[in-house]
Amino acid sequence: MPKIHTEATVIGHAECLVIGGGVIGSSIAYHVAREGRSTIMLERTMPGEGASGAAAGMLAAESEEFIDSDLEQLARTSRDEFPELVRELERLSGVSVEFRTEGFVAPFRSEAEGERRWKAANMREDNQPEWWNAKELARRIPGIDRQAIGAIYRSKETQLVPVQLCRAYAGAASVLGATIWSCTHAEQLVVQNGRVCGVVTDRGFFSCDQVIIAGGLDSMNLLDQAGFHYPLYPVKGEAVAVSLKDHPLEYTIYADDIYLVPKQKNEVWIGATSLPNLYDKEVTVEGLEGLLARAAAWLPRVREASFVRTWAGLRPQAAAGRPFIGAVPGLEGVYAAVGHYRNGVLLSEATGRAMAGLLKGADAEELGISNFSSVRIKEESL
Ligand SMILES: Cc1cc2nc3c(=O)[nH]c(=O)nc-3n(C[C@H](O)[C@H](O)[C@H](O)COP(=O)(O)OP(=O)(O)OC[C@H]3O[C@@H](n4cnc5c(N)ncnc54)[C@H](O)[C@@H]3O)c2cc1C
Structure with a gap:
């Protein structure tokens, strides 16, 4: 079980600490900051340098084949929100995402x-x-x-430039009060009395009330630390x-x-x-x-x-075939949004918005993400 490193320098505190600055983490940081909550996003390199920077940027909710109707519905909802989202992100961040609507x-x-x-x-x-x-x-x-x-x-169907989308999400999140820590590697979840209280990084300790793991392919180690095995x-x-x-x-x-x-x-x-x-x-x-x-x-x-x-x-x-978007079982205060495979850019809006709701205590069913919960994933892996 993770220990508390009381001797570590406390670098910062936020209610919500997002790990990972790809399209998923940066969307979550934006949506959480938009709710007026204090937010820190930690990114090992720079926002958009992981899988997100390699994507073609298609928001192909109708053209893609999805494993089931839940994922398809999440994709549709997400794509349909993009025109409004892009207007807001570009206005706040000043970053153009080169959004195109020709179909x-x-x-x-x-x-x-x-x-x-x-x-x-x-x-x-x-x-x-x-x-x-x-x-x-x-x-x-x-x-x-x-x-x-x-x-x-x-x-x-629409499309954009994903690395610009990450920068726009992160830029807009900063304007709304979030702090973005680039070149900061989250190494260890820290637990006190059965709930997370922070994260040790290569720069020192960040304290928080809630941690959201959105490290893409490299999320497994942190999820394992929280006691949830989700192979990627x-x-x-x-x-x-x-x-x-x-x-x-x-x-x-x-x-x-x-x-x-x-x-x-x-x-x-x-x-x-x-x-x-x-x-x-x-x-x-x-x-x-x-x-x-x-x-x-x-x-x-x-x-x-x-x-x-x-x-x-x-x-x-x-390996479960579907993204995991929800609370991590067994450790209070830890959440994850990982495993978006070939549609992370498309799903980023709906994932970020739903996660912001979940962190505030809204019901996963009402948010349309109950089928991406740990329970569903565990059932399917049996
Ligand atoms: C060639 C290609 C084309 C694609 N085309 C499309 C497309 O057209 N449309 C679409 O929707 N999707 C597309 N995708 C899929 C899309 O790129 C992914 O689904 C999406 O980028 C996943 O986002 P993510 O934020 O989960 O992961 P990532 O973008 O990988 O972000 C995770 C971030 O977390 C950081 N990180 C990890 N661990 C830590 C840690 N411990 N501490 C701090 N930071 C950490 C990493 O540095 C990384 O920046 C494509 C992918 C590829 C490869």
Whole structure:
């Protein structure tokens, strides 16, 4: 059990101490500070340098397949709040997140594939997909491959630049009174009379009433310290950015085998590979070759584009298959929001907002997160 380090220097105190400055931790810090509560966020490096900085930034609540309807609903709610959230974050922080609302296009090469996609797109009443035939697709996306005979268009899907989102969350949180401690590693939870009272870091001791573990893939050690074993593993993703010549791409192309996400300066981010259990962040020639070939098969002018950069990141996937968002059992005052796998950017708004409510004592069921609680996760792991 963690001990109290009374001899350690007390660096600061807050009601709520958030560990991790990715999209999840920084969203929590923002939402908690917005409730008027004193907040500290600890980040080992800089906000957005973990998996969040590697993400493409798609808020693909309708295009993605989710493990169940609870997660899908959380994703929808989160995506739909983004326009308002972005306005508020940009106003407070002065950081642009380069939010884009042109929508996503899912092209197909055969009638059968089109029918299958159309059926899936119409599964819910609140979806309003459009069917584009080959002529419409070629008009909307000049230079699309001629073998693409149509597409499903989803106008409500949006996208942004995730590292900017982290900075905007953190910046807005600071404006609302939170303190952001970058380059500060949380090492040890400290417990007194059965409840958490602070965290020892490489800079000294922070005291608090509540701790929220949001360290992405590296959260396991802290969760284990609190007595909750929640296995996480990496799913490595490689991506590449190119700059298109002549005219920009307007819509995000969300194909079965690849996505192409338009950004500023004619850039297109192409991703991503999906390689479970790899901890390195190298980009292999094989990975890069595959991404570029699949992208050029849909948009041949990718071949004439200039290379910008390539990168890789580690998606925090949970063995339980679902994120854990809730109170950590067995240790009073400890909460966690981890395991958002390939949709952390999308889920960040709903996760941060729900966590802020939970910390104030609201009911998990009413907040829409009871299915991401430790109880549900334990039941499913049995
Ligand atoms: C190639 C790729 C593309 C992706 N595309 C998308 C996308 O389009 N849309 C989408 O929604 N998601 C996407 N994702 C997934 C998304 O990136 C993740 O789900 C999300 O970033 C997870 O956020 P996080 O805050 O939990 O983790 P992280 O971003 O990893 O943040 C955790 C932070 O905690 C810090 N930390 C850890 N331990 C400690 C400690 N002890 N003390 C202090 N700090 C600590 C780390 O330094 C890190 O900064 C993609 C991922 C990859 C790799």
